[in-house]
Amino acid sequence: MTKRVPILLYHVIGEAAEGTPEAFYAVTRAAFSEQMRYLAQRGCHTVSLEALADWVEGRGSLPPRAVAITFDDGDVTQHEAAVPILQEHGFQAMFFVTAARVGEPGMMGWDDVRRVEAAGMAIGSHGLTHRLLTELTVDEVRWELAESKRLLETHVMRPVQWFAFPGGAWSSGMPPLVAEAGYRGAVTSDVGYVARGVADRWWPRCVMRSTDNVSRLAELLDAPAWFLWRERMGQQALRAARSVLGMQRYEALKRRLVRRSHA
């Protein structure tokens, strides 16, 4: 019986220009393809966040080896590279789009977003401007939540039920605001799994980075006890570096980490 479900988080699918902040989370098309093939070979089934929410609440069941796949930001490579690969395996995924950045260079346009939805994928909100909600006033947070939802629903003509916090930044004051804006739930970038019976809908995810390979994906699915511990330590170290170094030098550190792993 399924006990806990990982939600994978991807960003750019392809080569991000070296030295850009995106490079840290860019997974090449070949690596993404290999990872999806691996999921299929292991008999994994992708599930929607809706199905996951029902299961968490004790309604309905999930297929064996359930996995949810999500994408943040709305990068154009998600439409061009990721969707065809997902379709090869009959996989579904949730795309969290930064609403006010649709149509910017390198991002999906509204036609692309509609095509992603028409390909059987779901669309969620990644905020309006990608500002970190923890740095905004309550009114600004309300605006980011409501206006991004309204804009996405107007263009996609579907209810937008899920929210992904930009930069993974959230605080305990956010859940009521997200609910008030009409979302069913939200996902963070904290590391972890979704478990049945856990009442809240603030789900952690497992972020995939440029340096990750199939063996990390295998660990992630097997979830040995040390896996979460090691992942959380790594994330804490990065967050500590971010608060000590400030955003600019933190991005420089991540660039060095990417270069070292590719060397």
Ligand SMILES: [Zn+2]
């Ligand atoms: Zn983002």
